[in-house]
Amino acid sequence: MSTRDEIESVEDNGVSLSMNPKKFILWLFIVSIVMIFVSLTSAYIVRQAEGNWKLFELPSIFLYSTIVLLMSSATMHWGYVNAKNDELQKLKIAIGSSLFLGILFLWMQMEGWKELVSNNIFFSFSNPSEAFLYVLTGLHAFHLVSGLIFIIIVLISSFKHNIHAKNLAQYEICLTYWHFLDGLWLYLYIFLMINR
Amino acid sequence: MATVDLQIHSHEVHAHDHHEHHEQSFIRKYIFSEDHKIIAKQFLISGMFWAILGGGMSMLFRLQLGFPDANLDWLKPLLGEWIENGKMNPEFYLALVTMHGTIMVFFVLTAGLSGTFSNFLIPLQIGARDMASGFLNMLSYWFFFASSVIMFVSIFIETGPASGGWVIYPPLSALPQAMSGSGLGMTLWLCSMSLFIVSSLLGSINYITTVINLRTKGMSFLRLPLTIWAFLITAIIGVLSFPVLFSAALLLIFDRSFGTSFYLSEIYIAGEALHNVGGSPVLFQHLFWFLGHPEVYIVLLPALGITSEIIATNSRKPIFGYKAMIGSILGIAFLSFIVWAHHMFVTGMNPFLGSIFMLLTLVIAVPSAVKAFNYIATLWRGNIVFTPAMLFSIGLVSYFISGGLTGLILGNAALDIQLHDTYFVVAHFHLVMGTASFFGMVAGIYHWFPKMFGRMMDARLGYIHFWFTFIGAYLVFFPMHYIGIAGFPRRYYSHTGFDAFSTFTDLNQFISVAAFLTFAVQFLFLFNFIYSIFKGRKASSNPWYSNTLEWTTPVNPGHGNWPGEVPTVYRWPYDYSKVGADDDFIPQNVPLSATLSSNLEHEKDLQKVEQIDISSPNAQ
Helix, strand or coil: CCHHHHHHHHHCCCCCCCCCHHHHHHHHHHHHHHHHHHHHHHHHHHHHHCCCCCCCCCCCHHHHHHHHHHHHHHHHHHHHHHHHCCCHHHHHHHHHHHHHHHHHHHHHHHHHHHHHHHCCCCCCCCCHHHHHHHHHHHHHHHHHHHHHHHHHHHHHHHHCCCCECCECHHHHHHHHHHHHHHHHHHHHHHHHHHCC | CHHHHHHHHHHHHCHHHHHHHCCCCHHHHHHCCCCHHHHHHHHHHHHHHHHHHHHHHHHHHHHHHHCCCCCCHHHHHHHHHHEECCEECHHHHHHHHHHHHHHHHHHHHHHHHHHHHHHHHHHHHHCCCCCCCHHHHHHHHHHHHHHHHHHHHHHCCCCCCCCCCCCCCCCCCCCCCCCHHHCHHHHHHHHHHHHHHHHHHHHHHHHHHHHHHCCCCCCCHHHCCHHHHHHHHHHHHHHHHHHHHHHHHHHHHHHHHCCCCCCCCCCEECCEECCCCCCCHHHHHHHHHHHHHHHHHHHHHHHHHHHHHHHHHHHCCCCCCHHHHHHHHHHHHHHHCCCHHHHCHHHCCCHHHHHHHHHHHHHCHHHHHHHHHHHHHHHCCCCCCCCHHHHHHHHHHHHHHHHHHHHHHHHCHHHHHHHCCEHHHHHHHHHHHHHHHHHHHHHHHHHHHHHHHCECCCHHHHHHHHHHHHHHHHHHHHHHHHHHHCCCECCCCCCCCCHHHHHHHHHHHHHHHHHHHHHHHHHHHHHHHHHHHHHCCECCCCCCCCCCHHHHCCCCCCCCCCCCCCCCCCCCCCCECCCCCCCCECCCCCCHHHCHHHCCHHHHHHHHHHHHHHHCCCCC
16 A cells, blocks of 8 residues: 555545545536536427427337346346345356346347338438437447446456455446446437437 | 455555555656646646647737738748738638637636646645546546647648637538638547547546545635635536537537538538538537536636635735625526527527526626625735735736626627627627636736745746736727727628728737737746746745645645645634734634634634544544
8 A cells, every 4th residue: 555545544534525536526427428418418309399300210129228228227236235245156147247238238229220220210311300319329328338348347356356345336336327327328218209 | 255355455446556655757757647736737838838829829810900911921931821922811810710719718728727726726725635536637637638739730731720710610610611621620629629528527527526525624615715616616617518518519520520410401512402401500509608608617717716815815814705705606607507598699599588698697797796896805905915926816807897897798689789799709708708817827827836836936027927918918908899899890801801990900900019019928927937947036835925725735745745644724714914813824724722812702612612622532
């Protein structure tokens, strides 16, 4: 441990430290991601109100991908319970299955885009209503990839037995981020269903 | 296995911090440094580089505006093919204006100002060893650096840098056919700004986390110096508004390169219809100004925070209305998010909507006036020490008032329709946002130079710098009001083509000459800055007799800022000239029990609590 850390760990008992700074940083990241999607969905509504808006059906697979993503959130949470109880074998299974479900979700999104393309709904050279769908789902998928990378990192630390009842911070941060990505998709899915 | 692991994990967690243990190499210490003070200096030097470049560009287009008939062949060695037959290429003029705006708003007054002073002062003034995440802080600088390199490269490409104005309205910026700058130059602009947004977000997130989580013992929110309040709120505005610029830029990138039609609709170029149908250029303006307006306060608030601190210190008086100052910062920040459409009064918006935005805009005058009043009340009957930093802070107050007043005029939808996009607007924002923030930045450099470099800047050169800059900037921007009221539009390459404006030729010449002189004086400052780093008078640890915590560190604070324990805070930062005190200042780390003669009634109660704290064995 470096001298600076030693000094800090002594001073960490001070009153002002209200929250793990890394968790706080994550929440601020989430705020900025929220702002991206808030602005894009507002732009969507504003643009829609101007008329000349093509109507089409969302790919049916999005419903199933939503369920898959919800399941991955559940397995992540199951992992958290296991980590708290020091059930490290089950923890690995939980993280592994979350990773699998996350990748499955991405694959299903791809299938959804293929379905759109086969229905002549394109990103380029198309009505903004079509392009917006790709932007919203694509940007969410991009953030989901960052979440998957995080899950892989957590999976590696679980194999090194670095996640357990007394060392939960990293897992908790990953869990919060993953739940957020899940909630974000739910918001986008419902938003797109309502404002087609 | 699990049980074994429980013992070792604490080492594992800190494994990534191990490098700080060893003597650092030059590269780790000065280049890829995670120390907030080094990162602050990196931002400062980069900001100054950009300021010279951005300022230099304004000299070139002032040359064109002031002397439209002059032969500019002598600039050929510098500008090459952009000078054609002794004249500046009109598209290059537009590129200069665009780059000047982009550089000054983002690279100088956002990165150079917030990046420098938030990084430098937040840990020092709240009593923290460093930022919450040194690594993210380092990333923030290097993202800014990468963004700077791309923007710099874009200046030298053959088709010229982005030229559609710093607001990059589509369709002008979206179609490469529209102007040469909308080709590769615009692509590089968007790449650069995307990296800039990442840098700004990383920085802001770090600032907020540090202020909220890493304050030293006793440093409650109501004991924070106003600088920290300003930096905190600035960072919050940044986290909320920069992602929106990212959205706007992302859709523009798709329109430019991927054939979508978010902002483009039914455009004919050279008789041929483009494929884009259904887009809305006004949508871009909404998204852009949702960042664009808060950005104004991202630029201004840190300068106001710095000024509050400097004025209180050098008036030897407590800041007038500490809580009102915090309230007005919060008020300005809140209002900044709901006034963006006042930039768009002429887009044909619903007049009722226009009235709402007008009302909200005019409400900003209230917190702004509170701030101006509090500055003046702090100065009033103070025991003023006229250091160069103090002069620049007073200068800021002057510019803030004179520039802010025209904001009331421009905020009126009916008046704005006449004045929109004229030099009146240019005069307004250069005074209230450009010059005022620049003065705040320079004041900050003069004031915290001793803490940054352990030496003093030369005060006499500082006075010369101040008076020439103060008078010069007024001479530059004040006449622009008249030209603007007469209807002279901004961004025009030449005014000699219109009879109505030829009467302003001499006024334009006057502005240009004043601008050249003002710009030249800045080199005096630059000389003073560089000379003082190496040869300046050695500073004492508290040269301005200030109360805040950064002055309790050694003259050259090392890694971790305080060699021993971080000081505990017992009072607010503005105990200047307190009745009954031995000195005219009481630093924040002096306990109330040490200043019995000057304690006020409510402090006597606090002091009892404080003593229990100290005497109890469980006290931290």
